[in-house]
Amino acid sequence: MIRKYVDVICLNDKGGNIKPLFLIWDEGKKVPIKKVKEICPRASLKVGGSGLRYTCVFEPNRIRHLYYDRSKWYVEMEDHVI
Amino acid sequence: MNRTILHCDLNCFFASAEMLYHPEFRNVPMAIAGDIKQRHGIILAKNVPAKTRGVKTAETIGEALKKCPELILRSPDYETYDYLSGKVRELYYEYTDRIEPFGIDECWLDISESIPYFGSWQYIVSSLLRRVKEEIGLTLSIGISNNKVYAKLGSDIAKEDEFFRIDSLDDIGHLPVSSLLGVGEKSIDRLHSFGIHTIRDAADSSPSYLESVLGKYGISLYLYANGLDNSPVARIDQAHEPVKSISNSMTCSKDVCGLDDFKIVLTVLSENVGRRLLNKGLYYKTVHLTLRDTHLKVRTLQKKLKENTDLAKQIYDEALSLFLENCDINLPYRSIGVAVSGLSDKKEESQIDLFEKSGTYSLKQKKKETAIEQIRRRFGKQAVCSLRVLEDSELSSFVNKNMIFKEDEKQI
Structure with a gap:
């Protein structure tokens, strides 16, 4: 597995919270994030890194972890997918 | 408790x-x-x-x-x-x-x-x-x-x-005395020659005996070995004690040979210490110069000023005079360090000398250094530098490399 950095469109609310709204995939496709189920500090032992882990629900009800580490977003990816 | x-x-x-x-x-x-x-x-x-x-x-x-x-x-x-x-x-x-x-x-x-x-x-x-x-x-x-x-x-x-x-001591008494905090190589040799090998040996000795072996640290060692150290763990608000000294040192990528090389390195080090003083609003009273030769022998020199100041130029001048008065300028040096101590956030008032310029605080120099710092803050560290620094880019290359450029602030 590898760490794949991605562009993310977020909402920075009045309370200082960051909510990811869309993930921009390679071809520039905007993938909407339906819901953020959980936010917790977590290390990614699979691909390396340490930051905030957002458990996101994408259409159609697929769950992926999105990591926010020092102002960058990344997802865990299987090598062969890239 | x-x-x-x-x-x-x-x-x-x-x-x-x-x-x-x-x-x-x-x-x-x-x-x-x-x-x-x-x-x-x-x-x-x-x-x-x-x-x-x-x-x-x-x-x-x-x-x-x-x-x-x-x-x-x-x-x-x-x-x-x-x-x-x-x-x-x-x-x-x-x-x-x-x-x-x-x-x-x-x-x-x-x-x-x-x-x-x-x-x-x-x-x-x-x-x-x-x-x-x-x-x-x-x-x-x-x-x-x-x-x-x-x-x-x-x-x-x-x-x-x-x-x-x-x-208790029973859990660790059998361990070598070198496992205790602060027992260095020299102390180990001395302790061994006096028959103290384990933590229990040290704990069973009298404080006065350990003091005769190791000096002042002997008493600390007695307390450490017996688990009697009662020094407190600092609170958050105590963690930021006033800074007692500010230093910069560097190990050069090539040996510093001769006065010209020395001046290049000293310029960068003094400017950095001066910049940090300016940012903290501190004045210093003592300048320290540390030199390490190619045999790794360290020599430290210091000079106390008549009145405190915050000028980088004066750090440079005093360190240079220490070097010229006490060191062989023809020897190669591996690393150089500059430090200031006797820090205070207030400028000492002193009588201005009627005839001598030296020793008095130069407002003109202060304005110059403040202006340079403002330029650097706005346009980056490299925006302005002494001409001397450009003379040998290899020697002065450490300016932006924290890896080999040690900045230190001591609270102790």
Whole structure:
């Protein structure tokens, strides 16, 4: 597995919270994030890194972890997918 | 009140941080090493596979590669270390406000007053071990005791991701006296020659006997060995004690030979110390110059000024005069350091000399240095520099390289 950095469109609310709204995939496709189920500090032992882990629900009800580490977003990816 | 003090030590911190961001190095021998070209070619940290191959911290890269030719060498990434260390400390603060850092990867935590809130020390310790591993991706060794010295020893004894509690001298009496905090190589030789080999030997000696062997430190050693060290763990608000000295030093990529070379290095060091003084609004009274020759022999010189000042130019002038008056300018030097002490946030008032200019505070110079700092803040460090610095780019190349350029502020 590898760490794949991605562009993310977020909402920075009045309370200082960051909510990811869309993930921009390679071809520039905007993938909407339906819901953020959980936010917790977590290390990614699979691909390396340490930051905030957002458990996101994408259409159609697929769950992926999105990591926010020092102002960058990344997802865990299987090598062969890239 | 019986205290409960933890000493939390991040295991192989630099190497673990590297492996956290590069999992591919987890199962191969890997070490963090200084830059061999810049003559910092020593092993700073290594992972477990490298350790099992005999690689040791502080040995040269050459020695390490002889033992383990496939050793992967990585440069230190201090930005990541600072980031991770900060995150771990934030986590500690969830358990107590009494946290005293001991280097970037170690901290003492006084949890005596937190235990009623969390239930037990066992809960706090297991929670710390689990959360640091899960949330940050690093592992801790935790020492637990009623004093800082035993707690530190406990974390040395504890295995990776585990804890070790020391309740009394009986738990550690058999260990060599060198395991205690502050017992260096010279002290060990002296203690051994007086028949003191184990912690119990030191604990059973009288303070006056240990004082006769080691001087002042002998009394501390007696207290340390008996677990009687009662020094407190600092609180958050005590952690920022006033700075007592500011220093910059560098090991040059080539030896500093002759006065011209020396002036180049001194200019950069003085300007940096001056800049930090200006930013902190501090004035200094004493200038220190440290020189290390090619045989690694260190010489420190110092000069006390008549009145305190914050001018970088004066650091340069005083350090240069110390060098010219006391050192052989033809000898090559490997590293140079400049420090200022006797710091105060107030300028001392003094009588202006009617005839002599020297010794009086130059407002013109102050304006010049303030203007330079403003330019640097706006356009970056490299926006303006002394012409001398441009004379030898190799010698002055350390300006922006924190790796080989040590900045230090001491509170002690």
